[in-house]
Structures are given as C-alpha cells and as structure tokens.
Amino acid sequence: MATRRWKNGFVRWIDARFPIFTATHHQLYEYPMPGNLNYWWNFGSIAGIILVVMIFSGIFLAMQYQPNTAEAFDSVERIMRDVNYGWLMRYIHQTGSSLFFAIVYIHIFRGFYYGSYKSPREITWLTGCLIFFAMMATAFMGYVLVWGQMSFWAATVITNLFTAVPGIGESITTWLWGGYAVANPTLNRFFALHYLLPFVIFAIVALHLVALHTTHSNNPLGVDMKGPQDTIPFHPYYTVKDLVGLGAFATLFAIMVFFAPDALSEPDNFIPADPLVTPEHIVPEWYFLPFYAILRAVPDIGPIPAKLAGVIAMFGATLIWFLVPWLDRSKVRSAKFRPLYQVFFWVLVVNCLVLGWCGKQLPEGVFLTISRIATGYYFFHFIVLLPLLGIFERPRPLPYSISAPILTPSPVSPAGRLELAPAAAGDEARP
Amino acid sequence: MTASMRLRAAIVAVALVVLVVVAAPDRAATAAEDGARPPIPQQLWSFAGILGKYDDAALRRGFLVYMDACSGCHSLRHVAYRDLSALGVGFGPEDIKALAAQFKVEDGPDEEGKMFRRPALPADRIVSRFPNKQAAQHANRGMYPPDLSLITKARRDGTNYLFAFLTGFEEPPADAEVTPGMHYNRYAPGQQTGMEGVLSEDLVEYDDGTQASVPQMASDVTSFLAWAADPHREIRHSIGVRVVIFLLLLTLMLYALKREVWAHLHERKEEAAAAARARNEDRDHPDQAEMPH
Numbered sequence A: 001m002a003t004r005r006w007k008n009g010f011v012r013w014i015d016a017r018f019p020i021f022t023a024t025h026h027q028l029y030e031y032p033m034p035g036n037l038n039y040w041w042n043f044g045s046i047a048g049i050i051l052v053v054m055i056f057s058g059i060f061l062a063m064q065y066q067p068n069t070a071e072a073f074d075s076v077e078r079i080m081r082d083v084n085y086g087w088l089m090r091y092i093h094q095t096g097s098s099l100f101f102a103i104v105y106i107h108i109f110r111g112f113y114y115g116s117y118k119s120p121r122e123i124t125w126l127t128g129c130l131i132f133f134a135m136m137a138t139a140f141m142g143y144v145l146v147w148g149q150m151s152f153w154a155a156t157v158i159t160n161l162f163t164a165v166p167g168i169g170e171s172i173t174t175w176l177w178g179g180y181a182v183a184n185p186t187l188n189r190f191f192a193l194h195y196l197l198p199f200v201i202f203a204i205v206a207l208h209l210v211a212l213h214t215t216h217s218n219n220p221l222g223v224d225m226k227g228p229q230d231t232i233p234f235h236p237y238y239t240v241k242d243l244v245g246l247g248a249f250a251t252l253f254a255i256m257v258f259f260a261p262d263a264l265s266e267p268d269n270f271i272p273a274d275p276l277v278t279p280e281h282i283v284p285e286w287y288f289l290p291f292y293a294i295l296r297a298v299p300d301i302g303p304i305p306a307k308l309a310g311v312i313a314m315f316g317a318t319l320i321w322f323l324v325p326w327l328d329r330s331k332v333r334s335a336k337f338r339p340l341y342q343v344f345f346w347v348l349v350v351n352c353l354v355l356g357w358c359g360k361q362l363p364e365g366v367f368l369t370i371s372r373i374a375t376g377y378y379f380f381h382f383i384v385l386l387p388l389l390g391i392f393e394r395p396r397p398l399p400y401s402i403s404a405p406i407l408t409p410s411p412v413s414p415a416g417r418l419e420l421a422p423a424a425a426g427d428e429a430r431p
Numbered sequence B: 001m002t003a004s005m006r007l008r009a010a011i012v013a014v015a016l017v018v019l020v021v022v023a024a025p026d027r028a029a030t031a032a033e034d035g036a037r038p039p040i041p042q043q044l045w046s047f048a049g050i051l052g053k054y055d056d057a058a059l060r061r062g063f064l065v066y067m068d069a070c071s072g073c074h075s076l077r078h079v080a081y082r083d084l085s086a087l088g089v090g091f092g093p094e095d096i097k098a099l100a101a102q103f104k105v106e107d108g109p110d111e112e113g114k115m116f117r118r119p120a121l122p123a124d125r126i127v128s129r130f131p132n133k134q135a136a137q138h139a140n141r142g143m144y145p146p147d148l149s150l151i152t153k154a155r156r157d158g159t160n161y162l163f164a165f166l167t168g169f170e171e172p173p174a175d176a177e178v179t180p181g182m183h184y185n186r187y188a189p190g191q192q193t194g195m196e197g198v199l200s201e202d203l204v205e206y207d208d209g210t211q212a213s214v215p216q217m218a219s220d221v222t223s224f225l226a227w228a229a230d231p232h233r234e235i236r237h238s239i240g241v242r243v244v245i246f247l248l249l250l251t252l253m254l255y256a257l258k259r260e261v262w263a264h265l266h267e268r269k270e271e272a273a274a275a276a277r278a279r280n281e282d283r284d285h286p287d288q289a290e291m292p293h
C-alpha cells in the first residue's frame, strides 16, 4: 500500500500510525472491480446492511424482553403495545429475519449460477456457507424467544432430533435443554446464544470479505480481469449502483413492515406456549421449509432408522454446499457459457421451491412421494450432475476478457476433453 | 431467440408459478383437516386496507358487547384501561379512571407485609373474571376460554373467522355428529365448539340507538377485538405511506444518479473498446463483452 501524502496534517499523523485513510482510499479507488457486474451482485452488500439492522433492532428488543417462560410472551406483547415504537422495532426484527434469508438465498444462488465458488474463491464460498449455518441457528433460537405455541413446539421438534444420534442422543438432548424438557433453562440459553451468534456472524462476514478482496469479485462472464481495461474503481460506480439496490430493498422492507408485518407469521404463534396442547401442524418459518421437507421425506435406509437418516439428510443438504467447489468439475465459471448447467440450475431452483411447498404439507400420500423425489433430485444434482456435467458438457466459446470483444476458440478439443481456455485458466493476469 | 433461451424462459416461468403456489396460503391443507367446514365468508371491514380506519362508534359498541357478553368467561389481559382512550367519545381520562375503579386488583405487600385489594387504575390491564387459566377452565367444564387480546391474529383470516364463528351457531343439520357437551358451529374447527352461542337478539342495549341484532353485535365485537389485537394499525399505516413514498422517490433519484455516473464510464469504455478493435483487426468478430447496466 503506497504511503500517500495527505494534505491535512492531522490526517497525515493518524495515517502514519493507523492507515485508515490510505486503506479506505485503496478500497474505494484502487481496488479493482470488474466493470460488468449486474444487479445480482447487489445482494452481498444488502445482506451486510440487514445484518447490522438485525443487530440494532435486536439490542433494542433485548432491553425490554424477559427471557423467562412465565414472562417471555407477555414481554413481547408489552414491546408491541406499550414501548414507544416497540411495534416498529419488533416488526423490523421479525420481517428483517425473513428478508435476510431471502437476500442470502438469492446471494447463494447467484454464486451457483455464475460459478463464484470456483478457484480461486473457495474460501470466500466456505466462509459464506458458515455464515448461513450460523444464521439458521440464530433465527431458530430467535423464533423460540417469542414463546408462542409454534416457538415452543419448533424448539421441541428440533431439539428432539438430536435423540436420533445413536448411543448418546438422549444425553445430548438433555444437555441442550438443561433439563428433561424444553423449559426455562432452554429459553435462557437460547436468549444468550441468540444475542451472541449475530456477532459471530459479523466476524465471519469480516473473514468472508478478506477472502473476497484477496481474490476479487467474480463477474457475469466468469472470466478473470485481465488488466485495467476490464476494471473500474468501486467508487463512484458500485457505491451508486449498490445504493440503487439498497433503495429498492428498503422500499420492499418498508412495505412489509408497515403494511403486512404479520403476513408470514403462523397464527398459532399468537397463542402462548402450552406444553400440554400440541398444535395440529407444526411448521417452521418459510425459510426452513425445504430442509423440513427433506427431514421428513427420508425413509428407513437399511440399518439406519428414518429419523436418523432424515437428520443426516437435512444437515447434509446444507453441508453439501461446502463441497460444491470440488464437486463441480467444469473449469468454466459462468452458466452463461454452460448450456446444460444453465438448464439444470433452474431445475434445481424449481426443485427447491417444490421442497419448500412440501414442507408445509403433512408428510403423507402424494406429498410424501413428491418430497422423496425432490429430495432425491436435490442430492442427485450435487453428487452426480455437477461432476458429470464438467466432463460431458461442451461449453460455449468464452470471451478472452471482460472488455475485449474477442472470442477464444471453443475450449473443447476434438477429442471432447476440456482444455483450459485462456480466459478460464486462472488468475495469471490479475491486475 | 434460440431454443435454449426458450427453454430457459419456460423454466423461469415454471419457477415463478411454483413460487406463487408455494407462497399462496395453504387452503388445501386447511380444507382437508376441517372436513365439511364451509369457506369463511369475507366481510367488508372499515379498517381493511392501507387507508382503512377503525370505526370508533363500532369499537365502543363492541367494547360494550365484550363487557356484557364475553368478559364473563374470556379475559383481555393485554389491553390496559388507558388503551381504551382510542375509543373516542366517552373515554376521556376521567371516564377511564371511573371505569377502572369499578374493578379490584390485588396489590402489595403493604407496610405490614399484607397483600390488599385496591380499585384498578387506568394503567392496569383489564381485570379478568378468573384469577388464572385453571380457574377459567374449571368454570367451563374443563375447556379454556382463550384470552381474546390476540384472537384475530391467532386464527387464519382471523377477523372474518371471528365474525363467522360468532354468527355460526345453528341447529345442527341431521347428519352432523356433535359430541355431547359440545355445540354445533358452522365455522368452528370440526364444526363444533365447547362454547355456547351466547349472542341473542337485544342481548345488549346500545346507547346510540343501533338495533342489537346478532350480526350487528358480532360485527361490533369483532371490530373491537381486531383493534385490541392491533391497536397501532392506523398510525403504522399512516407512517408507512410516508416512508414508502419517500423511499420510492429516493430510489428513483438514486437510479437517475447511477445512470448519470455510469454514462461517463460508457463513453470511456467505448473509446477503449474502439482502440482495442483497431489493434485486433485480424481477430474474430466482436461480440459478447457488452456492459450490463
């Protein structure tokens, strides 16, 4: 990082000891951004901002919330009714959690489409998967804090899953509960962890960004930046473009918070938790539905009982994302140049929506059959299709670089083997 | 354009349709679980929609119905007396103080360490007839009359459901099986409920001269309970309208700014591209590297 001559003496003094000005200048003006990012690249910055919104609204809620089974539900109602603008904080936090997941799902599928997980961005991808895991844990425990019927029974169903672990399952569950059922100790620790995890997420986001800024952004063409002709500075180009996306997102957020704050809530969660009354349908929040469908779809597999197999499949469904950089054998990043992968990408999207829909139904009859097929296809996509496509798919010709309107010859030799097209080969020409 | 693009468009269309199906409320499941229950009729509520307002007169009548016809069994424990100031005429600070003072709450301990009973204050929650859930359940043959503060949120399509439920008590049809001790209700889950049909013609006496028919009382108490579940609805909507208009304008302006900033970039990039073309005269045809914006 070049030492800059800052005009202002105070700035110079600080910068010589703590180069915040040089670093900011570097990120805004020198750090190379591809010139061709589309709006799908907005979702990362939106996710970061909504994380901060969640932390702030959450801290204000925590000032009034009582993590005690006798008072939790009433304290949330007190926030809604008596605390000045408490309803606003709570609706921001509640709607925000849903939108956070929507944004992050889009962000992840953007990565799937444009091959952003491929070399050299594997670590960026892995840290992203970790963030998603921590988000799931955070949102699950936050939902329990409300202590409505759905909170209580979701906590019961999910913590009970650990009893499936052979041998030590019961002990793990007792340990998680801090007793022999979901009760006050459980609520207390869930509150402690729900307060802690967002800050852990914040730290992982920092790692995610360090990795990103080392390897630089991918782009819709998926080819590397070859030189200054391919790059533009972050400011003002992407600051202003990110602001457009942020404005649109904030508008949607406001529409939901002010006009339809309860649209995604389960009616049962407006009934205080009652361990003696089981709701007719226990359903998780929409963002967990595909995983819930997978959990319930799996039958006994040989010696593995259905419950354990379901738990393995459910966790496997996200754990498999960690392996995607190595499962996908194609050297071409962007689906734009992968005629078959492009189709299978959309089939996967539809498949995940179908799983989500199955997650809302009772696991019987035709729904169970559909869940099983969709679950099977989900794993088939990652375990079978991704490796095979890399071998058998014939990619379209890649442009030489982002700006040069020159096509390389098709990267598949007459023998049908994939050769490294110069544009996809790696990062030799990084600016 | 090409076959693959048509295929892609088809898949995107399928994805959208699936998304709509997934997002739509779950009527299939609800219909299956409730057997013969007819769909809940939709009513026109004054407070429906973004610009809707609670009808104060209806809320006042509804409060009267709640006090006379429901409070004997159902609590309203999240609403404080002072919240009733939203009901307008007749609910000024003095009126509310007097209203609250008619009820007693336990307080203490006093200086001698004894608990005592005192008249309720405006800041107290509406006093329940029963000291706790068990007592309410015991008095109702083991069935708990749910607290009504959140009842319109605690049922699917709650406001319409509540009105339908209150007007759904009828003579059971010949083929209906009603468990002894239960009452037939057209719209209740399983078409029966532990509650009796409590509303009857002229059960309450409205002081504004409105005829107290069963649908009238049902509609009034439904409006009142919808308000009780969502008392900040009007202010939320009115702030929301301003926030959304502001954000829309802001977003449009940011978009214009973005176009402006990027326009200069396009000029720069076009010059660079022209130079590159000149250099690469002999290479393949130009294509592909368009800049999305």
Ligand code: HEM
Residues within 6 Å of the ligand: A051, A054, A055, A056, A057, A058, A059, A060, A061, A062, A065, A076, A090, A093, A094, A097, A100, A135, A138, A139, A140, A142, A143, A144, A145, A146, A194, A195, A197, A198, A199, A201
């Ligand atoms: C990653 C960021 C976060 C996520 C995804 C998240 C998610 C959630 C969810 C889904 C709920 C239930 C909402 C409802 O149905 O009302 C909730 C409630 C809650 N959260 Fe968070 N949260 C986050 C950060 C935080 C932070 C940093 C705090 C406090 C320091 C916090 C404090 C609370 C409290 C007190 C509640 C219970 C009150 C309520 O239900 O509104 N949250 N959270």
